[in-house]
Amino acid sequence: MISATQPQLQQLIAMQHQAAAMAVRRKHIRSAMSGAHVSRLRGRGMEFDEVRLYQPGDDVGSIDWKVTARKSEPHIKLYREERERPVLIALDYRKPMFFASQGALKSVVATNIAALLAWHGVQHADRLGGLWFSDDSHAEIKPMRGRKGVLSFLHQCTQAPVWQKPMQIAEKSISLNETTRKLRHVAKHGSLIYILSDFRGLNQQAIADLAQLARHNDVVLISVYDALEHSFPASGVYPVFDGQQYFTVQASPTLQQRMQANFQAHQQQLQDLQRKYGLFHFEVGTHESVSDVVRERLWSI
Numbered sequence: 001m002i003s004a005t006q007p008q009l010q011q012l013i014a015m016q017h018q019a020a021a022m023a024v025r026r027k028h029i030r031s032a033m034s035g036a037h038v039s040r041l042r043g044r045g046m047e048f049d050e051v052r053l054y055q056p057g058d059d060v061g062s063i064d065w066k067v068t069a070r071k072s073e074p075h076i077k078l079y080r081e082e083r084e085r086p087v088l089i090a091l092d093y094r095k096p097m098f099f100a101s102q103g104a105l106k107s108v109v110a111t112n113i114a115a116l117l118a119w120h121g122v123q124h125a126d127r128l129g130g131l132w133f134s135d136d137s138h139a140e141i142k143p144m145r146g147r148k149g150v151l152s153f154l155h156q157c158t159q160a161p162v163w164q165k166p167m168q169i170a171e172k173s174i175s176l177n178e179t180t181r182k183l184r185h186v187a188k189h190g191s192l193i194y195i196l197s198d199f200r201g202l203n204q205q206a207i208a209d210l211a212q213l214a215r216h217n218d219v220v221l222i223s224v225y226d227a228l229e230h231s232f233p234a235s236g237v238y239p240v241f242d243g244q245q246y247f248t249v250q251a252s253p254t255l256q257q258r259m260q261a262n263f264q265a266h267q268q269q270l271q272d273l274q275r276k277y278g279l280f281h282f283e284v285g286t287h288e289s290v291s292d293v294v295r296e297r298l299w300s301i
Contacts, residue, residue, distance in 0.1 A: 003104070003108065004100070004103065004104040004105065004108060005104070005105055005108065006108065006163050007108050007111040007112065007115075007157065007158050007163075008158070009154060009155060009158045012111070012112070012115040012154045012157075012158065013115075013151070013154065015112070015115045015116050015119055015290075016119040016122075016150075018116060018119075018291045019116055019119035019120040019122075019123065020119075020123070022120065022291070022294065022295055050077075050078050051064050051067050051075050051076065051077055051078070052075060052076065052078060053073060053074070053075055053076075054068075054073075054074035054075060054076050058076050059076070062076040062077050062078075063075070063076050063077075064076060064077045085124075085126050085127070085190065085191070085192055086126070086127050086129070086143055086187070086188050086190070086191040086192070087117075087118075087121045087126045087127065087128050087129070087130075087143075087191065087192045087193075087194070088129055088130045088131075088143070088183065088186070088187055088191055088192070088193045088194070089114045089117060089118065089128070089129075089130035089153070089193075089194045089196070090130055090131050090132070090133070090179060090183060090193070090194065090195045090196065090197075091107075091110055091111060091114055091130070091131070091132040091133070091157060091196050091197075092107070092110065092132075092133060092176075092179075092195075092196060092197030092198065092199075093107050093132050093133060093134040093160055093162045094133070094134055094135050094174065094200070095135055096198055096200045097110065097197070097198060097224070098162075099226055099240070100226055100240070100286050101226050101227060101228035101238055101239065101240050101249075101286075102226070102227055102228075102286065102287050103226075103227070103285070103286035103287035103288070104286055105286070106198055106224040106225070106226060106286055107162075109224050109284060109286050109288075109290065110196035110197070110222070110224050111157055111158075111196075112290045113196055113222060113224075113284065113290050113293065113294065114130075114153075114157065114194070114196055115150075115154055116290055116291065116294050117194055117294070118149075118150045118153055118154065119150060120294075121150075122146060122147055122149070122150050125145070126145075126192075127143040127144060127145050127149065128143060128144060128145075128149045128150055128153055129141050129142050129143030129144065129149070129153070129186075130153060130194075131179070131182065131183075131186075132156070132157055132160050133174050133178070133179045134160065134161070134162040134174065135162075135174060136174065137160075137161060137162075137174075138174060138178075138179070138182070139156055139160065140182070140186065141153050141156050175201055175203070175206075176197070176199065176200070176201045176202055176203070176206045177201075177203055177205040177206035177209060179195075179206075180195075180205075180206045180209030180210055180213070181205075181209055183195075183209070183213060184209050184212055184213055187213060187216075187217055189216040189217065190216070190217065191217045191218075192217065192218045192220070193213060193217050193218065193219045193220065194220045194222060195219070195220070195221050195222065196222045196224060197221075197222075197223070197224065198223060198224055198225060199221070199223055199266070199270060202266075202269065202270075207273065210273060210277065210279060211273075211276075211277045213279075214277045214278050214279040218279075218280070219279040219280070220279070220280045220281075220298070221270055221273070221274075221279060221280065221281040221282075222281075222282065222284060222298075223267065223270055223281065223282070223283045223284065224283075224284050224285075224286065225263070225267075225283055225284070225285055225286070226285070226286045227285055227286065227287050228240065228249070228259075229259065229263050230263060230285065231260070232251065232255065232256045232259035232260050232263075233251045233256060234251060234252070234253045234256045235251050235252065235253075236251050237249070237250055237251070238251065267283065282297045282298065284297075
């Protein structure tokens with residue numbers, strides 16, 4: 001049984017079998033992951049292959065105008081996909097991610113999704129790296145190839161200090177834009193970047209960083225939410241866990257209206273970023289199956 005309060009390394013390692021089972025369907029889907037997939041993502045991991053004569057139906061944007069002018073006939077550039085691509089996964093371990101009214105903590109759900117993405121990348125020769133960030137610390141995980149890279153990534157995520165000590169209020173909390181700025185520094189052009197967070201504290205600087213990242217990389221925002229945030233009830237008393245202790249929330253029509261308005265405005269902001277800057281976004285509930293989410297939502301991009 002998957003732990004709801006703390007990611008277990010052996011469970012994350014075992015998720016490689018789920019990733020392997022999903023890979024069987026990859027020829028029949030439009031995939032948002034890297035490797036030899038058909039995708040709406042930019043696919044920056046491409047290298048020049050050859051030039052050939054233009055044929056009806058070819059992409060006009062691929063025309064090589066220099067060769068066309070020299071030979072007086074339209075020619076296009078052909079590219080082939082590189083065997084590997086840098087993949088970066090950023091995990092939010094700040095205090096708001098240690099919350100759940102049902103299912104697993106948002107931080108645990110994010111880690112489980114990250115594990116599935118990592119194992120999928122291994123099957124397509126990706127170089128995996130990334131970072132995790134909490135309220136008072138962070139760690140950068142250098143990109144590595146193969147199974148060794150995934151194991152290193154998962155080990156460092158599960159050994160983050162935030163899992164070993166009670167949740168405490170940091171003297172100076174790490175903001176989301178500090179993480180987006182770091183991603184700008186470490187991401188090489190053509191990378192595939194996944195950011196798993198509830199995106200609390202998404203300010204104008206973080207948005208500017210995301211826009212800059214999206215100019216040269218494929219950026220996927222995976223927004224993790226709890227059912228209580230998504231559909232707050234009008235009445236009743238509900239148990240909530242914040243990563244340290246259980247407490248109850250007394251619902252009311254006024255609180256319901258405020259909570260749902262805030263949630264909808266926040267998600268709409270993320271959708272607007274998708275349309276404006278060409279990045280990708282989808283939501284994941286703490287009560288949902290990680291494997292189902294990846295298969296049905298990520299692959300539909």
